[in-house]
Every structure is written in C-alpha cells, then in structure tokens.
Amino acid sequence: MKVVRALQFRLRRGVWYELRLYFKFIGIAIRSRLQYRSDFLFGIAGVLILNLVNLSLIWILVARFQSLAGWQYWEIVMLYGTFLLSHSVYAVFFWHLSNLEDDILHGRFDQYLVRPCSPLLQFLGREVNYMGVADVVFATSVFVLAYHNLGLNWTSVQWGFFAVAILSGTVIETCIVWIIGALAFWTGRSRAIFFVYIRFQILGQQYPIDIFGMWFRIFITGFLPLSFMNYYPLTILLDKPNALGVYGIGFLSPIVAILLLALGALIWRRGLAGYTSSGN
Amino acid sequence: MAIIEVKDLCKSFKVPVRKEGRLAAVRNLITFERTLKTAVDCVSFDIERGEMMGYVGPNGAGKSTTIKMLTGILLPTSGEVEVDGLVPHRDRKQLARRIGVVFGQKSQLWWDVPVIESLRLLKEIYRIPTRTYKTNMEMFGELLDLHEFQQTPVRQLSLGQRMRSDLAAALLHNPDILFLDEPMIGVDVVAKERFRTFIRQLNRERQVTVLLTTHDMSDIEKVCESLMIIDHGRIIYDGTIAGIKEQFAHYRELTVDFADGVSEVESDRAELIEREGQRARFRFNRHRVSASELITELAGKYQIKDISVEDTEIEEIVRKIYQRSPSENGPIES
Ligand SMILES: Nc1ncnc2c1ncn2[C@@H]1O[C@H](COP(=O)(O)OP(=O)(O)OP(=O)(O)O)[C@@H](O)[C@H]1O
Ligand SMILES: [Mg+2]
Numbered sequence: 088m089k090v091v092r093a094l095q096f097r098l099r100r101g102v103w104y105e106l107r108l109y110f111k112f113i114g115i116a117i118r119s120r121l122q123y124r125s126d127f128l129f130g131i132a133g134v135l136i137l138n139l140v141n142l143s144l145i146w147i148l149v150a151r152f153q154s155l156a157g158w159q160y161w162e163i164v165m166l167y168g169t170f171l172l173s174h175s176v177y178a179v180f181f182w183h184l185s186n187l188e189d190d191i192l193h194g195r196f197d198q199y200l201v202r203p204c205s206p207l208l209q210f211l212g213r214e215v216n217y218m219g220v221a222d223v224v225f226a227t228s229v230f231v232l233a234y235h236n237l238g239l240n241w242t243s244v245q246w247g248f249f250a251v252a253i254l255s256g257t258v259i260e261t262c263i264v265w266i267i268g269a270l271a272f273w274t275g276r277s278r279a280i281f282f283v284y285i286r287f288q289i290l291g292q293q294y295p296i297d298i299f300g301m302w303f304r305i306f307i308t309g310f311l312p313l314s315f316m317n318y319y320p321l322t323i324l325l326d327k328p329n330a331l332g333v334y335g336i337g338f339l340s341p342i343v344a345i346l347l348l349a350l351g352a353l354i355w356r357r358g359l360a361g362y363t364s365s366g367n
Numbered sequence: 368m369a370i371i372e373v374k375d376l377c378k379s380f381k382v383p384v385r386k387e388g389r390l391a392a393v394r395n396l397i398t399f400e401r402t403l404k405t406a407v408d409c410v411s412f413d414i415e416r417g418e419m420m421g422y423v424g425p426n427g428a429g430k431s432t433t434i435k436m437l438t439g440i441l442l443p444t445s446g447e448v449e450v451d452g453l454v455p456h457r458d459r460k461q462l463a464r465r466i467g468v469v470f471g472q473k474s475q476l477w478w479d480v481p482v483i484e485s486l487r488l489l490k491e492i493y494r495i496p497t498r499t500y501k502t503n504m505e506m507f508g509e510l511l512d513l514h515e516f517q518q519t520p521v522r523q524l525s526l527g528q529r530m531r532s533d534l535a536a537a538l539l540h541n542p543d544i545l546f547l548d549e550p551m552i553g554v555d556v557v558a559k560e561r562f563r564t565f566i567r568q569l570n571r572e573r574q575v576t577v578l579l580t581t582h583d584m585s586d587i588e589k590v591c592e593s594l595m596i597i598d599h600g601r602i603i604y605d606g607t608i609a610g611i612k613e614q615f616a617h618y619r620e621l622t623v624d625f626a627d628g629v630s631e632v633e634s635d636r637a638e639l640i641e642r643e644g645q646r647a648r649f650r651f652n653r654h655r656v657s658a659s660e661l662i663t664e665l666a667g668k669y670q671i672k673d674i675s676v677e678d679t680e681i682e683e684i685v686r687k688i689y690q691r692s693p694s695e696n697g698p699i700e701s
Contacts, residue, residue, distance in 0.1 A: 104494075111491055119479030122520075198475040200440045203463040204492055360442055360456075363380055364435055366427075367472055 105205050112212020120217060127217045134221035145293055156297035162325060165233035169317040170292040171226035173256025178219030181261045187268030188277050194365030245324060252320035255344035259316050262347035272358030287311055297330045304330045315340045369413035370576050376446035378407040378432050406432040408600030417574040421591035425689045429600040430580040434546050438468050451543060467537035471549035474529055475536055476521045482532045483517040486539060493540035507535040510565045526553030547579045551586060563589045584682040596688060611684060620677045621649045621661055626670035636661050
C-alpha cells in the first residue's frame with residue numbers, strides 16, 4: 088500500500104514537473120516568435136485568405152448543385168468550421184510535428200536526450216505557430232455563422248459532446264502527423280507521406296464523405312480516421328444518416344483519439360530507442 | 368570502482384548501399400539494401416572518478432559515437448557501459464542529472480532568447496537550488512566573461528561566445544562528469560587558456576571527471592593526465608600522457624642541411640624519413656644512438672651546413688599514429 092502511494096506520488100510529481108516545464112518552454116517559444124513581427128502579420132493574413140478561398144469554393148460547388156449528398160450549404164460550412172476548430176488547436180501547438188523529420192535527420196534530438204525531462208515535450212515546446220491563431224478566429228466565426236443560419240439550439244449535453252469531439256479531433260490530427268513524423272526514425276524522411284496525408288485531409292475537411300465511393304469512406308474511417316474529426320460527430324449533432332449507415336459511429340471519436348494516442352506513444356518509444364543521431 | 372566502465376562496446380550504423388553506374392539514381396530509389404558501418408568496434412576502457420581523460424583520433428574515428436553511447440543518446444549495438452553505476456540508455460533521465468555535455472558543433476541553448484533566459488530555464492529543468500545557481504552564475508560570470516553577453520540572443524553571439532555559454536549551460540547543475548566533444552571550436556587564444564584553467568579548476572575543486580575530445584593536442588597536454596587514441600573504431604592507445612611520451616620519446620629527429628653537391632645520403636644509425644632539396648630529416652632511437660654519435664657519423668661521410676635536433680611532440684606522435692595504415696592498427700607496442 089505504502090509502495091503504491093509512494094509510486095503514485097512520484098508519478099504525479101513527474102507529470103507535474105513535465106507539464107510545468109512544457110509551459111515554460113512555450114513561454115520562451117512565444118517570446119522567440121514575437122521577435123519576428125512582420126512574419127507574424129503576413130502569416131495571419133495568409134491564413135485568412137486561404138480560408139476565405141476554401142469557403143468560396145465550397146459555396147460555388149453547393150450553389151451549383153443546391154446540396155451535396157443531402158448536405159446544405161450551411162451544414163457544409165459547419166463541417167468545415169468544426170474541422171477548423173480542432174485543426175486550429177493542433178496548428179498553434181503541434182504544427183511543427185510535421186517538421187519532425189528535420190530534427191531527427193539533423194540529430195537535433197541529441198540535445199533533448201541529454202536533459203532529464205521528456206524529449207517529446209522539449210520538442211513540442213520548441214515552437215508555437217501564430218498562424219494557427221488566425222485559424223482559431225476564423226473557425227469560431229464560421230462556426231457561429233453556421234450555427235445561426237441553421238437555426239440550431241443545442242442542449243448543454245450536445246455542447247458537451249461537441250467539446251469532446253473538438254478535443255478528440257485535435258488529438259486525432261496531432262497523432263496522425265506525429266506518427267507520420269516519427270516514421271522518420273526508420274526511414275530518415277517522411278515528408279512525402281505527409282504530403283499525401285495533406286491531400287486526403289483536404290478532401291475530408293470540407294466535404295461530407297457521402298459524396299465519395301464506399302472504398303474511400305472506409306479508408307477515411309478506418310485507416311486514416313480523419314472523418315472522426317468533424318463528419319461523424321456532426322452526423323449525430325445534425326441528426327443525419329452517416330455514410331456507413333451504422334448509427335452512432337460519431338460517439339467513437341474520443342475512443343479513436345485514445346487509440347491513436349496509444350499507437351503514437353508506442354511508435355514513438357520504439358523510434359526514439361532506435362534513434363541514430365547524425366554524423367556531425 | 369571506476370566511474371565510467373566500458374566493456375566490448377560496439378556501435379554500427381545501418382547505411383543504405385549506394386549504387387553506381389547506369390540508372391544509379393533510380394536503383395538507389397528502389398533498393399532497400401543496407402550495409403552495416405562499424406563506427407565503434409569493441410572498445411573497452413575505464414575512467415576513474417576525478418580523472419581527466421583526453422580522447423583523440425582522426426576524423427570519423429568514432430569519438431562522438433562513443434560519447435553518444437556514454438550519455439545515453441545512442442543505444443549500443445553490443446557491449447556494456449556503466450556510467451556512475453547507471454546504464455546510460457536505460458537510465459537516461461537519471462543519468463542526465465549527473466552529467467554535463469557539450470557538443471561543440473551544436474548549441475544546446477534556445478536560439479532566439481538571451482543566454483540568461485536559457486540558463487534560467489535550465490535551472491528549472493535540473494531543479495537547481497537558487498543558492499547553487501547564484502554561486503555558479505557568479506563563478507561563470509568571472510571565469511567565462513558571461514556578463515558581457517548574457518543579455519544577447521544566442522543567434523547573435525559569436526562562435527566563441529556561444530561556446531562559453533554552452534559550457535556554462537552544461538555546468539550549471541554541478542555535474543559529476545563532463546563530456547566535452549570538441550568544445551573549443553572557434554575559441555580565441557585568451558579564452559581558450561581560460562577555458563582550460565577553468566576545467567582544471569573544476570576538476571581540482573569538485574573532482575569533476577572529464578572526457579574531452581579535441582583535435583588540438585595542446586588542449587590535451589594542458590588539461591588531461593590520460594589519453595585514449597581511437598582509430599577506425601578501435602582504441603589503439605590507453606594510458607597516461609607521460610606514458611605515451613615515454614614510449615615515443617625514444618624517437619628523436621635530426622634535421623640536417625647538407626652542402627651543395629651532396630646527393631645520396633644515408634645513415635647506419637638512423638632512418639631517413641624526409642628529403643627535400645639539400646635538407647634531410649632522420650629519425651633515431653635515443654636509447655641506441657646518441658645525437659652526437661649520429662652527427663659524427665654524418666659529418667664524417669658528408670659535408671654539412673647546419674644541424675638541429677628535436678624531441679617528438681605529442682602532436683607528432685599522434686600524427687604518426689594516425690598515418691599508419693589501418694592494417695597496422697593493432698594496439699601500440701612499446
Ligand atoms: N548517425 C550516423 N549514421 C551513419 N553513420 C554515422 C552516424 N554517425 C556517425 N557515423 C559514422 O561513424 C563513424 C564515426 O563517426 P564519429 O562522429 O563518431 O567520428 P568522430 O571521431 O567524432 O570524428 P570527428 O573528429 O570528425 O568528429 C564515421 O565514419 C561516421 O561516418
Ligand atoms: Mg566528432
């Protein structure tokens with residue numbers, strides 16, 4: 088009993104220590120970024136423009152066909168907004184996971200590994216990405232607009248579910264990028280895979296997956312579970328049939344997130360143990 | 368018990384096989400063939416607590432790879448390592464609190480913020496008590512001139528200034544063991560002297576164990592008591608600096624300028640190692656031949672203009688060892 092309690096104490100202290108450091112790292116990362124102000128402003132402008140273009144493309148498409156596979160314009164906007172909400176948290180804090188291969192290839196993990204704290208949190212704390220802030224603002228406004236135009240009135244339970252879904256979405260996207268990045272421990276580079284992933288993500292983020300064929304639906308549900316970020320949770324909240332025709336898949340979002348997290352942790356541990364540094 | 372114990376330690380890297388010839392680019396792309404490249408080949412050594420060990424060898428000999436295994440960065444392919452009673456790769460985080468590491472090529476500091484902020488963060492990471500932190504900062508301020516640039520972002524520092532900051536960062540938590548992998552790149556002569564004094568002082572006052580790799584033999588002579596030489600992944604010398612001099616000091620060199628007209632020269636007592644114009648260098652074993660004997664012999668045979676005798680420096684010894692062909696690279700016999 089005593090042993091268990093001592094262990095619990097150590098564990099809690101360990102987690103607390105790591106988290107506290109992570110926030111200190113983030114603090115330094117923010118101050119570092121603030122030194123390059125014009126980069127920040129251009130970045131924000133760029134993200135806003137990109138998102139506007141995306142939305143108008145959807146609008147053109149939907150205006151042509153009235154609706155896409157039973158989804159009205161504002162429903163699709165909500166699909167996009169929901170994705171963007173999850174994505175924006177990822178974009179602010181975890182964006183640089185997509186550059187993981189650089190640190191691995193250039194042997195930059197050497198310095199993380201000679202310190203007594205988590206190499207992963209040191210890596211994650213190294214950067215914050217301001218451009219994600221633009222995503223947050225944009226995502227929120229798009230979502231609010233869609234919510235009003237659809238005349239929705241969610242209960243607190245529905246809002247709670249929505250929050251869980253957003254969080255799960257962030258975890259799902261982060262983990263996918265994390266796992267792809269960690270592949271570089273074996274292959275040296277993984278950016279090509281990352282670009283392939285981005286292509287799929289673009290499809291999944293803005294269209295209801297009903298418009299695709301069965302194979303692709305299964306793929307984006309089971310193999311690259313991006314549709315758990317926005318599509319499946321929204322079929323529940325908007326009371327729509329989902330593309331696989333199985334009721335309640337949307338409730339699985341947090342479970343998918345946890346599974347991906349576990350898979351990521353496993354791959355990460357393996358990869359880091361086989362880390363080969365660099366020759367110079 | 369030695370603080371660092373290494374036994375039959377090996378590390379090999381898997382590297383892709385590079386194809387050559389026709390369609391090499393395409394064939395390189397589709398091949399998954401790998402070969403093993405041995406960087407550290409079955410080395411064994413002990414380092415005692417408080418010892419200052421120099422670790423030298425030509426480029427690519429395996430020095431950095433050894434250090435990465437000692438610090439827990441790399442998992443050894445085979446063999447055993449123990450550092451301060453810990454197995455580095457397994458007990459990495461625990462070990463990290465007891466060691467300080469400087470890789471001269473890569474800074475460990477936060478690039479965009481002032482040096483002092485990096486140091487403050489390290490205080491948190493290592494949970495350094497405020498008292499210790501203050502004492503150390505004072506000491507570094509004095510000995511490394513940290514005051515001068517501690518408010519400057521790391522990216523704006525000169526190479527030598529960055530090196531000094533990195534050394535301070537590695538020492539802030541009072542490590543028992545210090546791994547220095549080429550820590551003196553770009554450091555000017557004055558700072559270099561200070562560096563050396565500083566490391567010696569740390570060793571004297573705090574019994575810090577030091578493992579230092581460098582390509583500057585005078586670093587080794589000024590700082591270390593012992594020396595390991597590694598070549599092609601194998602340790603070919605492990606002993607004191609005095610010892611290596613003892614072994615090799617029996618070779619001395621005689622440089623002779625012969626008068627014009629002297630063409631072929633040779634000696635029964637010494638080996639001719641270099642001939643350039645009228646100047647020739649001989650190497651001889653001082654236990655067998657005295658310099659005066661050799662000079663008498665040569666003067667008897669040829670007309671001589673000038674003569675000088677030199678003792679072999681460490682640098683010279685090491686260079687000779689590097690230059691031997693790999694097949695000769697067994698351990699050095701005296
Ligand atoms: N990450 C790596 N992947 C593949 N090969 C490597 C790697 N790191 C080192 N090597 C190889 O292992 C050998 C030893 O390298 P190492 O960096 O230990 O040499 P070194 O003695 O530190 O040399 P230097 O004096 O140039 O720093 C070299 O041949 C190098 O090419
Ligand atoms: Mg090296």
